[in-house]
Each structure stands twice: as structure tokens, then as C-alpha cells.
Amino acid sequence: MLKYEEIIDKLLSDPIYVDGDRLPPIRALAEQMNCSRGTVIRAYEILEERHLAYTIPQSGTYLMKRQMTGAKSQNRIDFVSAGLESRLRPHKHFEHCMIQALQSEHYDYAPPEGLESLRKCLVSHFEKRYLYTSVDRILVTTGAQQALYLVLQLILESKQGLMIEQPTYGDFQRIIEKTNVSVYTFNREGNSIDFNALEITLKQNKIGWLYTVSNFQNPLGTSLSSKAKKKLLELANQYNFYVIEDDYLGDLNLDLKVETLHYLDIENRVFYVTSFSKTFLPGIRIGTLIAPETYVEMLKFYKKSIDLNTCTLSQMGLQKYFDAEIYDKHIRKVKRAIRGKMKFLRRYQKLFIEKGIECEIPDAGIFAWLVFPENIDVLRLVKILKAERIDVIHGNFFYWHQRRESHAIRISIANVNEASMTQGIERIIEVIEHIK
């Protein structure tokens, strides 16, 4: 073992070097390890290259929290995460905005619905995304997850049934499964939904709510057509239910105009949920809920009960970012990157077809849904891939109580680069050849 490798090994394995600690001064460590200072410097550099340490000028080199670096996941191909690759995150600009927020020294408690100044920014921001609303209907939430949780409280209170599409966002289903809400499912099919089955359920049951990821669906990747969206809203009016529109990738609507249900809705039928985690920064935990006016006061009460208000500092940082007028520029960059990756993935479409894999790869969005032939044991496939450090999610996860035997996997392109995609996809093809 080379000396610098020995040093790295020691720093990572010796329990006296705790994650987050400043590493020893170079001179001291060189003496202790009986080597030159250059060797220690080399070791520190390699740790930084591997993202296992970072340097703060005029302060020193710090050992990285392993749990934060995802050091474990660094050698993995991550088709699971929906959060952007680190290189696409606006860390530097956001840092500057947060420093402004910190220096103002005015982060304190905030109103449960969020800072008014931020909500004002959001009204203008949403306008660019064809969402027309007012300051009073916006709630700033601790991630889109909390927006869904808040609406769930209204559903529970209403004692009316909830319809959810299949497949759909797994973690939301896992929460509802634990409640006593009456849940009815309907199938999402291509760019539409099974309206016949939907209407039968609507006629036979007391339905007050319907949940859908309208665009760039999770896990399918597809978006509802304009026609399907209009039809859905017609039914909402006819059968008197509210639609919870989960538009987690809503920022991609900038310059693109994939219609939202919120945009098409003229009868206040839509609770609109969106996120700043997927296209901006998940670590600030900010999402948004736009609600029909009559429900806003009740939602504020629930929000206050749950956590008083969303992290004020995050809200101020995001607002400063909007003030700096760099948000749209950032989103355009993200959109280019995402579309580029989807285009790259589409190069495999022909191969997928040859292998009997059904896969509709959308223009934009971050998810693709691969449906394998019947003779493929998908559970075994997922396990083999995992052992080979390729992470994907089994399709069953996206069904109610995970009951459906789905023969599919979900692929996220958010946190993989082209090299990893190539390696991962080609390995998937090889494995199914082997196990079929």
C-alpha cells in the first residue's frame, strides 16, 4: 500500500477521526505518519476528489459526513433518485442568496402560510408557468410532501372517498394506506385514463377527491393529454369532487406549456401541489400548495399545528434567489440537461423493442417505465441489479398496497450521467438475456 493510501485508509477507518471533523494539520499528520508533507497533501487532495473531504479557505480540510455524501452510492448507478445531479444544482448562486438572507438577520417565526414577500414572488413566478393565482391562495410548505399531507387532512375531515390513479407516486399511497380513507383506484393508460371505469366508480360511490400526477407522471413519465385533462375536470364538476394535481416537475412548464389541470380549471376544483426539490434544491425543503379559497383558512390551521411554519431561512433564501432573477436561467439549464438525457435514453428504444421491453420514453420529465415480457422475473432482476450496484425501483411499489404484479421497473434519469446510463441500461439488457 502506498503511503498516501495508508493515510486515507487511516483517516476513513480510525474512529478518532469523526465525520465532520477538521482533519489534522498537515505538518502534524506528516510527523505522526512519518512521511513528507507532500504525501499528506496528496492524501487530502484525493479525499477531496472522492468527495470525502472538503476545504474551507482559512479554516482547514474537513472530513465529509459519509451519510451526506452518499459515498456509498458513488460507485452505484442511481436510477432511483428524483433529485438532480449535483452538477445541475445551483449551489453557488443559492449560497450567495442565503448569505444575504443570513445577513439581514431577520429570520424569525413566519406566518403559517409562508412569508408574504415570498408568496408575492411565487405569484409572478407561477404566471410564467401559466398558473394564475393570488397571494392569498398560496401556502408555502415543507416540501411538496407536506402539501399532500395537508390536503390529506381535508380528505380525512370530509369523510368522502378518494380516487387514485394506478400506478402512481408510491410514498403518497403508503401514507394513505395507514388512514381510514376509502380509496378507489383507476388505471392510467398512455396519455389518458380509463374514464369508463372511473365513471362507474363515481356513480357507485361517494367520491370527494381524486389524486393525479398529471404531467411527467411518476412512475410512468407520461403526461395526460389536453383532452383527457378537460374530460377529468368535466367529471369533477359533474360528480362534485376535488382534484389534487401533483405537479412535482411543474418548473419544466416554463417555455414549454404542458397544460396543468390548474390552468384549465375554471370552477375551483383543483388543489395544485408543486415542488422546489426536483428542479432546484431538495435540502431547503420547500414546496407549494395552491388551494381553493374556501379551504385556505383550514389549511393554515393544519399547517400551524404541524410545524408553525416552513423554515424561514429557506424561504428567505429562495426569495432572494427569485429577486436576483436567475431562477429562470437555472430552470432552462435544467430543462436542457433533462431533455438531453431523455434523448440519450431514447437511443435504446429500438433495442428495448427488440428485447420485448415496452417503454414509452417521454420528451421531458425524469422517469421512464420499462415493462418486461412475462417470462422475466422482475423481482429477481431488481435483486441482481442491486447486487451489481445498479439501483432501480420495482413497479409494484407504485400500486395500491403494492398488490399488483406489475412486471415493470421505474428508471429515473435525474441523478445519472450519460456514462452511467449506458453502463446501467446495457447491463439491464444483458441480465434479462441471462435470466429469461
Added chain:
Amino acid sequence: MLKYEEIIDKLLSDPIYVDGDRLPPIRALAEQMNCSRGTVIRAYEILEERHLAYTIPQSGTYLMKRQMTGAKSQNRIDFVSAGLESRLRPHKHFEHCMIQALQSEHYDYAPPEGLESLRKCLVSHFEKRYLYTSVDRILVTTGAQQALYLVLQLILESKQGLMIEQPTYGDFQRIIEKTNVSVYTFNREGNSIDFNALEITLKQNKIGWLYTVSNFQNPLGTSLSSKAKKKLLELANQYNFYVIEDDYLGDLNLDLKVETLHYLDIENRVFYVTSFSKTFLPGIRIGTLIAPETYVEMLKFYKKSIDLNTCTLSQMGLQKYFDAEIYDKHIRKVKRAIRGKMKFLRRYQKLFIEKGIECEIPDAGIFAWLVFPENIDVLRLVKILKAERIDVIHGNFFYWHQRRESHAIRISIANVNEASMTQGIERIIEVIEHIK
């Protein structure tokens, strides 16, 4: 009107200068207003002095968000807020720590229970406060409020009754009032509680939970004696219920050793809740829950449902603050300040007695509870004070369904200086003389 006043007036009233905007360059504004640059500089300085603008070196002067400055409340005497005066908040040091966190660029999603590295810090931190626990039993929450909300989910699930002391933290009662939990009350009296009444309730009902603010009680300011705490835990074991200990000012235990129920508990009966809002910074929204091991998994599930995880950036900033080993120093400063203010308030004790006002002013903590003679209309008193820009909370707010006619007000000393205290207290005395 002097020229610089004209400039200030223009900047504050002209709608083209939006809150949060960078103010115009000095030269440009001087030309526009037809005055010297010195006059513009003077105007900007005055805006800063009035906290209506702030300067970022190498960037410029920014117009302050008026809603954040609390500009309105600046002329008020605030006996309501529980958050520290701005001068006692560790803004500068925390800013440095947050910059480190930002520069590491590793704020991402976090585990629902909080970053392991922060929870490790908390174990050591809590030890200094005589709280002995392990990393696995700590949940980092979005403020202490969320810790209470999480435990409330367990209470709801248990379908067992909850006992709450009277008076107690109003906002927690407002939440429970909206649920279908069976609530029973008992009286807090001096440094103890009415154990006789408590035991009768325990014998007659299926009680699974008891909520108490054990130390520096909100609103009374008093702490349970060691004897009362031990007796309470004995009953918890005998009647098989859990105690939710809300120790929102727990940091004051550093070097002081006011016992907590958590410290005295040996049978895992205590859910311990504490806050980083009252003695540190409310705007980062961080609190903590220490739970009996068997409930941790369920709490994690609820936490994940509610918001996936507490703001990662706040968690990392707080951790860096602990790493820098300046937390205890900050707390000692806060303690000195708080005790100084309480001592100052105690100068009025004799006067209170003369006027027939019952008031036990504790050594530490931030609240005092003034009980007025029967002939004082407290609601009227609160209204008159409000009109005179002196804010206090009517005692009724701290009772179940606000039903009790309490004849008391709560005074918080957290956000007032000695001058305001003098002015506020003396005015209260004058008003009651007038209205009795």
C-alpha cells in the same frame, strides 16, 4: 422637509422601489434628486439605523422587507413573544456556520429522523443538560411544535385519554381541541400539581398520556419540584401512562440542573420535547423529540409522511454550530440576560403585592403570570394596553377551550429590554388603578 428626508420618503413610498430591491447607486440617485452624494449617503444610513435597509459589502444597500423587520412592532412593547431579543441571537456566528454548510454543497434529502451527524452532536449536547439518551431515540423535528404533533399522532392511534395541566401552552390545546382525543384536565399549583384530583381521574378513566411543561412553565413560569416530578413518574408507572414533557427552555438547564422528568425516568415513560427556537434561533425551525425506543419507528413513519425530513440546510448549520463549540458560550450569555431581566422584573414584586396582584416571579425562564384582583376586568385591561401599544396575553388563552375566567395575564420578558419593561409594567399598574 430636509432633502434626505425627502429621499427616505420617496424610497419608502414610491412603488418602483420594491421591498428587497437593491437601492439605486448613490451617484444616480443624487443626480435624480438633484442633491449631493453625501445627502443620499445620509439617507441610506438613516434607513439602516431604522432597520429599513441593510448593506451587503461589495453588493449594495437593500431595502428591507417591511413585514420581516417587524417595523410595525418596533414601537410596541412586546410582552407576548417567546423568541429572544435580536441582540441575544447568535446571528453572526450562525451565519459563518451556515456558509460552511452551504459550501459543502451536500444538503440534500435527509433521513426522516434527521442527519445522523447532528443526532450524534445532540447526544453529547444533551448530556451536558443531564439528558442521557442515544442517537437512535432522537428525532430532529421542524420545531418543538412538530415534536408535539408527532406524539399527538401516537395519542390518536392509541385511542386512550390524555391529561393536560391547567393552565398550559395554548397552541397545543387549540390543536387537540380539534381532534377527538378524550381530554382530562388537572390543576398546576405552585411547584406541584393537584395530585388528588389527578389520581381520581386516573382511577376513573382510561388514560394513556399526560402532557406537562415541567420547567419554567408556560404560562406560569414556575417549575415542578423534584418531589412532584418523582410523584408524577410513580403515578405514570402505577397507572401505565406516558408523560409528554415539553421542555421548551431545556437549554437553560446547562450548569443549572433543574431536573427534567426525562432525567428522573427509569421506566421509559417520557416523550421528551425540546426546542432550538427559544434560546437559539426560531427561523431555522429545529426542535427535538426523544422517544421511548418502541415508538421510534412509528414516529419516523409519521415524520416521513408529514414532510420527509426537517430542512437539511438548517440541520447542517446547527451541526456546524455545535462543531464550532460555541453553543454553550451562547447559552450562558442568554441565561445571564434572562436571569438579569427576571431580576429586574422582581423589583416590581413589592408593588404588585401592594396593588393586590399575585405574581410569583421565577429565578429563570421567560414567563411571569400576573393574577389581578377580582374587581379588575382583565379583558378590558388587555384591550386598553393593546391600544397603548403594550401587548400581553389574556390568561384564558391558556385554558382548555379557553373556558376558564382566569383574571390573569402572561408576561414574557424574552423580547423586551429593561426600558420597555419599566414603561410597560408601570403603565399596567396605572391602568388597573384607573379601571378598578
